[in-house]
Amino acid sequence: MADDFYNHQEIEPKWREYWRDQKLHEARDDDPRPKYYCLDMFPYPSGSGLHVGHWRSYVLPDCWSRYKWLQGYKVLHPMGWDAFGSPAENDAIKKGIQPAIGTRNNIENFKRQLNEIGAIYDWTREVNTTDPGYYKWTQWIFVQMFKHDLAYKTFMPVNWCPSCKTGIANEDVVNGRCERCGAEVTKKELNQWMLRITRYADRLLDNLKDLDWPDKVKTMQANWIGRSEGAEVTFQAIKTDGTHVPVRIFTTRPDTLFGATYMVLAPEHPLVGELTTAGRRDEVQVYLDKVKSESDVDRAAKTEKTGAFTGSYAINPVNHAKIPVWIADYVLMGYGTGAIMAVPAHDERDHEFATLFGLPIVEVIQSPAGIEKEAYCGEGTMINSGEFTGRPSTEGKTAIVVWLQAKGVGKGTINYKLRDWVFSRQRYWGEPIPIIHCPKCGSVPVDEKDLPVRLPEVERYQPTGTGESPLAAIVEWVNVPCPKCSGPAKRETDTMPQWAGSSWYFLRYASPHATGALVSEEGKPWLPIDMYVGGIEHAVLHLLYSRFFTMFLCDIGVVPFDEPFKRLFNQGMITYIGKSGKVEKMSKSKGNVVNPDGLVQEFGCDSLRMYELFVGPPELDAEWNDKGIEGVYRFLKRAWHWVTMHNGRWSAAPSKEMLVLRHLLVKNVTDRLESFRMNTIVSSFMEFVNEVTSMRKAPDKATVEVFLVAIAPFAPHFAEELWSRTGHSPSVFFQSWPKWDETYTTADTVTVAVQINGKLRGTIVVKAEAGEAEVMTAASQNPDVARYLDGKQIRKQVYVKNRILNLVVS
RNA sequence: GCGAAAGUGGCGGAAUUGGCAGACGCGCUAGACUUAGGAUCUAGUGGGGUAACCCGUGAGGGUUCGAGUCCCUCCUUUCGCACCA
Numbered sequence: 001m002a003d004d005f006y007n008h009q010e011i012e013p014k015w016r017e018y019w020r021d022q023k024l025h026e027a028r029d030d031d032p033r034p035k036y037y038c039l040d041m042f043p044y045p046s047g048s049g050l051h052v053g054h055w056r057s058y059v060l061p062d063c064w065s066r067y068k069w070l071q072g073y074k075v076l077h078p079m080g081w082d083a084f085g086s087p088a089e090n091d092a093i094k095k096g097i098q099p100a101i102g103t104r105n106n107i108e109n110f111k112r113q114l115n116e117i118g119a120i121y122d123w124t125r126e127v128n129t130t131d132p133g134y135y136k137w138t139q140w141i142f143v144q145m146f147k148h149d150l151a152y153k154t155f156m157p158v159n160w161c162p163s164c165k166t167g168i169a170n171e172d173v174v175n176g177r178c179e180r181c182g183a184e185v186t187k188k189e190l191n192q193w194m195l196r197i198t199r200y201a202d203r204l205l206d207n208l209k210d211l212d213w214p215d216k217v218k219t220m221q222a223n224w225i226g227r228s229e230g231a232e233v234t235f236q237a238i239k240t241d242g243t244h245v246p247v248r249i250f251t252t253r254p255d256t257l258f259g260a261t262y263m264v265l266a267p268e269h270p271l272v273g274e275l276t277t278a279g280r281r282d283e284v285q286v287y288l289d290k291v292k293s294e295s296d297v298d299r300a301a302k303t304e305k306t307g308a309f310t311g312s313y314a315i316n317p318v319n320h321a322k323i324p325v326w327i328a329d330y331v332l333m334g335y336g337t338g339a340i341m342a343v344p345a346h347d348e349r350d351h352e353f354a355t356l357f358g359l360p361i362v363e364v365i366q367s368p369a370g371i372e373k374e375a376y377c378g379e380g381t382m383i384n385s386g387e388f389t390g391r392p393s394t395e396g397k398t399a400i401v402v403w404l405q406a407k408g409v410g411k412g413t414i415n416y417k418l419r420d421w422v423f424s425r426q427r428y429w430g431e432p433i434p435i436i437h438c439p440k441c442g443s444v445p446v447d448e449k450d451l452p453v454r455l456p457e458v459e460r461y462q463p464t465g466t467g468e469s470p471l472a473a474i475v476e477w478v479n480v481p482c483p484k485c486s487g488p489a490k491r492e493t494d495t496m497p498q499w500a501g502s503s504w505y506f507l508r509y510a511s512p513h514a515t516g517a518l519v520s521e522e523g524k525p526w527l528p529i530d531m532y533v534g535g536i537e538h539a540v541l542h543l544l545y546s547r548f549f550t551m552f553l554c555d556i557g558v559v560p561f562d563e564p565f566k567r568l569f570n571q572g573m574i575t576y577i578g579k580s581g582k583v584e585k586m587s588k589s590k591g592n593v594v595n596p597d598g599l600v601q602e603f604g605c606d607s608l609r610m611y612e613l614f615v616g617p618p619e620l621d622a623e624w625n626d627k628g629i630e631g632v633y634r635f636l637k638r639a640w641h642w643v644t645m646h647n648g649r650w651s652a653a654p655s656k657e658m659l660v661l662r663h664l665l666v667k668n669v670t671d672r673l674e675s676f677r678m679n680t681i682v683s684s685f686m687e688f689v690n691e692v693t694s695m696r697k698a699p700d701k702a703t704v705e706v707f708l709v710a711i712a713p714f715a716p717h718f719a720e721e722l723w724s725r726t727g728h729s730p731s732v733f734f735q736s737w738p739k740w741d742e743t744y745t746t747a748d749t750v751t752v753a754v755q756i757n758g759k760l761r762g763t764i765v766v767k768a769e770a771g772e773a774e775v776m777t778a779a780s781q782n783p784d785v786a787r788y789l790d791g792k793q794i795r796k797q798v799y800v801k802n803r804i805l806n807l808v809v810s
Numbered sequence: 811g812c813g814a815a816a817g818u819g820g821c822g823g824a825a826u827u828g829g830c831a832g833a834c835g836c837g838c839u840a841g842a843c844u845u846a847g848g849a850u851c852u853a854g855u856g857g858g859g860u861a862a863c864c865c866g867u868g869a870g871g872g873u874u875c876g877a878g879u880c881c882c883u884c885c886u887u888u889c890g891c892a893c894c895a
Contacts, residue, residue, distance in 0.1 A: 175892090216814065216890080223813090226894060251895060264895090305893085335894045342895085348811090349893055417894055536889085614835070616822065620815095621888085625822060631835045634850095671826090680824070683834035690834090753830040758876050760830055798875045804829045806875050 006640040008604025011721040016118060018720070024733060025120035027076040029522045036073035037526050038065045039506055039565075041534030041542070042080045042127075044498075045106040046087060050113040051593035052612070052624060053574035053586035059612045060571060060678060061533040062119040066713035067673055070737040076526050077120060078509040080127035081107055085498035086164055086180055089429035092461045099429045099461070103130060116596070118605045118716055125512045129431075129501030134508065136452035137518045138500050139434040141549065143445040144556055146435065150196045151423070153435075153443060158422050160188035165463035167192055169422040169497065171224075171541045176296035184297050190467050193433055193494060195421040197548045201225055203562070204418075204547055213568040214619070217539045224540045226417025228252050231401050233410035235263060235341065237314040237325055240277050247271060247314060247325075250336030250415055253346065254404070255396035257318045258385040259364035260341035261354065263325045264307065266333035267291045275325055277311030284308050284327065291329045305330055305353045316341070317409040318400070319386060328353065336415050344375065351375035365393050421545070423496060426469045428461045430495030438482035438489035447483050453491070469493045502542055503549040506532075506564055518558055532565040535573065543568070569676065572621040583623055594624055606715035607633040613714065614682040632682065636718055639689045643708075643722050646698040654700040661691050662703045663744035669710050670740070685711055701726070706738045754779045755806040756788040772799040779805055 019025060027035075040061045043054075065077040081103075088099040088106075095102070107128070114121065127134055145151040158167040163183035167190050172179045197204075205225045208218045230252035236244040247263065265272055267288050276284045287308040294302075307328030314325050323341075330349055331340050344354035344361040351374060354361050364384050367376030379393045388396050404410030424433070432453045434446040446453055456477045458470055471493040472478060482489035504518075511523025519527065528550075546564055554562040578584040578592035586592055599608050611629040616622030654662070668684040688707065692699055704726060712719035712732045723732035750768045752775055753760055762784030766775055776797065779785050792809040799805045 219814075220890065223891065228894075230895080249895085253895080299893090302893095330893045330895090332894065340895050347895065349895075352893095415894080539890085611835095614822090623822070625836065627836055628822070635835085637850095677824095679822095680834080683824075686834055751830080755830085755876070763830065796875060798829090800829055800876095804876080806829080808875055 004641075004644045006604075006637045006718075008606065008636075008717070009601070012118065012605050012717040015717045015720045016115065018731070019120060022731065024731065025077070025122050026124055027074060027078075027122050027526070029525075031074040033072055033074040035076065035526055036065075036068040036531075037076045037509075037529045038068060038531045039077070039509070039529045039533070040079065041532070041538060042082050042502070042505060043110065044082045044085060044087065045103060045110045047091065047102070047106050047109075048588045049109065050596065051574075051586055051588075052596050052599070052608070053576075053593070055117060055596055055608065056574050056612045056615070056622075057533070057535065057571050058114065058117050058119055059609050060569075060618055061531070062117065063609070063613070063678070063713045064531060064533070064673075065120060066716060066733065067737065069733060070709065070713065070735060072736060076125075076509065077122060078125040078127075078512075079114065079119075079121040079123070080125075080505060080509070081110075081129065082498065082502045082505070083107070083128055083130040084430045084496075084501055086427065086429070089427060089461055092429070098457070100130065116600055116605060118609065125509050127505055127508050127512050129505065130429075132452045132454055133515075134505075135431045135501065137508065138431050138496065138504070139446070139451050139453060140448060140518065141504060141553070142431075142496070142500075143434055143448060143451070145195060145552060146443075146445050148552070148556065150199065150552065151193060152196070153191060153193050153424075155189065155191045157187045157189050158192055159185045160190070161185055162465075164427070165465040166426045167422055167424055167467075169499075170419050171421075171544070172497075173296070176299075184295050186295060188467065190424070190426075192422050193424040193435075193492075195423045195548075197421045197545075198416060198418055200548050200551050201227065201416045201418050203551060204544065207547070207563055211563060211568070212566060214570055217536070217543065217568060217570065220539045221544055224418060224544065227414060228416075229412070229414050230254065231404060231410050232337065232413045233257065233317065233341065233404060235314040235316060237263075237271065237275055238312055238322075239274050240312065244315075245271060245274065247339050248337045249339045249341045250413065251341060253343065253397070254400040254410075255382060255385075255388075255393040256343040256346045256364050257316070257341065257400055258382075258388070259343040259345045259362045260316050260321075260323060261344060261360045261362055262323045262342045263314050264328050264331045264340050264342050264350075264353070265310075265325065266331040266338040267327050267329055268333040269327070269338045271339075272310065272327055275310045275312040280309060280311035284310060287327065294329075299329060305349070305356055307353065307357065309357075317404070317407065324359070326353075326357075334419065335417065345371040346375055346377055348375045348377065421548075423500070424494035425497050426467055427463055427495055428455075428458060428470045430497065431455070431500055432471065433492040433494050433496060435492040436480055436482055436489045437492060438485060438487060440487055441482055441484040441489075443492075444482055444484050444489070450483075455495075469495055471495070499541060499545050503545040504553070506546070507550070507553070507559060518553070524559070527559060528561050528563065529565045530567060532568045533571060534568075536570040539570075570619060572616070572619055574615070574624050575621050576624040585621075586624065594626075599629060603629050603633040604636070604717070606718045607636055610636070610682050610714055613678040616679055618676055618678050635682075635686050635689060636715060638693060639685070639707075639711075640718070640722065642689060642693050642699075643704055643726065646704075647726055649698055650701040650704070651698045652700070654703055655695075655697070657695070658692070658699060658703055659744050660747065661688055662706050663740040664688075666706060666710060666738045666740040667745045670737070681714065685714075705735075708732055709735045709738055750802045752779075752802065753804045754782065754785045755804060756785065757808055758806060761785050761788050768802060770801075772797075772805075775799060775805055779807070 038061055065075045069075045083103045088103050091102050092099045159173050161168050161178040161183055163181045173185050178185055205227055231254040232248055232250050234246045234248050237247045239245050307326050310325045312325045313322045342350040344350040345363045363371045365380040366383050382388050382391050382393055382396045401412045434453045436444045438444055456474055478491050480491055506529055507519050510526040511520035514520035550564040551562045553559050574586045575583045576586045576592040578590040584590045607629055611632045665688045669681050672681045708719045708723050719732045748768050749765050751763050751765050754762045762782045764778045764782050766778050794807050794809050796808040
């Protein structure tokens with residue numbers, strides 16, 4: 001019958017419509033079941049379509065959500081749009097389409113394509129960061145941060161992307177290049193809004209240990225925060241006029257203080273001028289000019305150290321040694337105090353520098369291999385260290401800090417690599433920063449009742465490049481009365497980075513339509529997120545910012561938790577041979593995209609879903625194979641045939657063998673789901689179908705039911721159709737996840753491998769849990785084994801129950 | 811340079827975590843059904859050897875009755891950090 005073949009083209013749209021009509025995807029606040037919040041990282045709605053690489057990231061969370069659903073949870077699985085940001089703006093500039101309109105069109109297209117995946121998103125909770133009803137709350141958070149002294153404006157050199165024509169955050173700079181466009185980043189002095197994320201540094205670090213996240217991501221965040229304990233020590237530098245000026249340095253090795261043989265200031269250090277002697281002025285100036293002309297990229301690529309002597313000296317507080325003060329660009333102004341004591345004997349960088357410029361090297365930690373050839377950075381016994389000589393360096397660390405503190409020349413301190421977050425962008429397409437500058441009252445936040453500050457329409461979107469956003473040109477928008485004194489004032493014209501809206505969107509899904517609060521009381525029980533799925537590329541930026549926002553919102557009572565994502569899973573990317581001939585990440589720019597539309601047409605959405613899982617371990621990158629989907633398609637067809645050919649003619653009672661297969665399937669699929677080995681789940685189903693079809697007997701109804709429920713999260717249309725055809729209603733998703741019975745998954749007979757001298761010589765079938773003597777008897781009767789035992793003496797026998805018998809003979 | 815992960819047939823990948831290496835799929839070979847097959851089904855498929863057997867998880871060593879799995883040395887690939895004192 002024509003009706004009996006697996007017609008995916010017919011059944012897939014039908015069931016999608018059914019789910020939509022039945023509102024199967026909607027998460028209801030009043031649903032009494034326990035909640036489960038599964039979240040996909042929301043996309044930027046780009047104009048180019050979804051390729052099979054995108055598909056992979058949406059399939060896994062959908063399968064997981066459907067699994068959780070069958071387990072009896074009310075599942076929140078929402079979707080939205082991270083729609084602010086340069087691409088829409090650049091499009092606007094290029095094609096003359098307003099970003100708002102371009103974005104709307106892209107979202108339409110994206111939604112249609114997501115629908116093809118068969119994913120159950122709750123579209124009633126869709127959020128869009130560019131919606132004024134949404135960014136009202138992004139601005140509200142900024143105002144709260146301002147009120148809590150977490151947002152401040154300051155004039156400082158920031159990373160400037162000459163191509164995007166905007167200042168960007170440290171996190172946006174990758175190897176000296178702009179993370180968005182790849183242009184070399186330069187420095188620019190700008191008056192910028194900053195967020196004091198550093199205030200949360202310790203908490204951001206300490207909380208990591210309790211998160212169920214991949215260690216890799218935790219490590220990356222910990223490294224980014226870069227906490228290091230040490231001491232700040234004050235040296236007295238002698239100025240050209242003979243007076244002393246304190247220079248503070250940071251060190252993690254106070255135990256090596258006696259080995260400081262020179263000092264280095266960052267070229268940008270404020271004391272460089274005062275400490276440069278007349279005789280050295282020219283040389284120092286040449287060096288400063290050279291450093292200034294170098295980009296970060298050049299500076300990073302440089303292998304040899306450079307520097308210049310200022311001509312001045314400083315006094316080491318512990319031994320009053322007079323040591324020269326140098327400047328060198330291996331010392332960074334942005335970290336610690338911008339000055340170091342150099343201990344060439346016990347620091348690689350200092351050693352290299354000292355060797356190059358002929359500076360003295362004094363050993364103060366006993367070094368196994370000496371310190372002439374290279375620095376010794378380990379611990380050991382302190383030597384040449386005055387009263388501390390003879391003590392272990394680990395002890396010396398604290399002892400010297402105590403000593404410094406008592407003398408008032410230093411103290412224990414902690415430094416972080418993490419910097420405050422540059423939050424201003426001089427671009428059009430972002431949330432206006434809700435601040436009004438009043439000549440009398442200073443920076444005044446916009447009244448909460450006046451939020452949102454809507455983004456006005458402009459004629460020109462082009463970034464000006466002057467350090468001002470295009471908004472600055474809209475006089476009627478900029479000029480407003482001061483909220484405090486009503487005098488003439490001006491709006492802030494910088495906008496927020498794209499990260500702003502994505503740093504809290506996951507909270508808004510809980511109550512996307514609430515007008516009186518960021519999260520309503522009804523919405524709160526959905527939070528926090530139980531499972532967050534997305535790419536590793538957000539390991540630092542998005543995830544760190546989101547944690548910071550959540551901590552702050554927790555502190556001001558908006559949410560009752562300070563970590564938003566309990567569990568994180570990073571999906572690997574899909575790779576494919578690109579036009580370069582190499583295997584690369586699948587992307588439009590690499591010219592190696594595989595369009596899913598044709599595959600859906602030919603093999604169906606369910607085949608593609610299952611192949612996306614089957615392609616490889618979900619956490620690893622996987623290379624796309626054009627033929628691979630055919631295997632999954634064949635499997636679905638075989639399974640379809642198996643069910644339909646026996647439909648209604650089920651065997652009355654399951655055979656023992658069938659029961660074993662059924663329970664083993666449930667056990668395998670469940671175990672593999674829980675451990676996220678999605679690729680092997682597909683294998684489990686294939687093995688099951690291979691087995692049951694080769695039995696050439698009708699299955700019992702219960703086995704088929706279990707099979708259909710178990711496969712429903714992965715091939716939902718397929719499962720629904722067969723569920724209905726086998727006389728069930730309503731949806732298969734109203735069933736509950738099947739359980740297995742250990743009595744069937746543990747066989748009564750087992751095959752035991754028999755090895756002679758570690759080599760497999762035969763296998764024997766024995767009762768499960770059989771004793772060693774019994775197995776030994778069976779083994780010696782097995783001809784394959786016996787021939788190796790003939791005339792030999794058994795020296796040793798090792799038996800591992802139900803697995804293996806190894807006989808050592810001679 | 812530092813750190814992390816990984817290296818298994820022609821290919822993607824399995825392996826209950828120390829116990830029969832190569833599940834499952836792709837590809838390939840042979841056969842069946844077919845006017846036909848790029849459909850479907852059946853059988854086979856790590857390498858060598860007529861065979862008994864031997865060899866096989868990047869390379870080399872070690873621990874063990876037994877190692878893809880643990881330890882040491884090295885090589886390669888990918889990712890992250892990259893003068894953070």
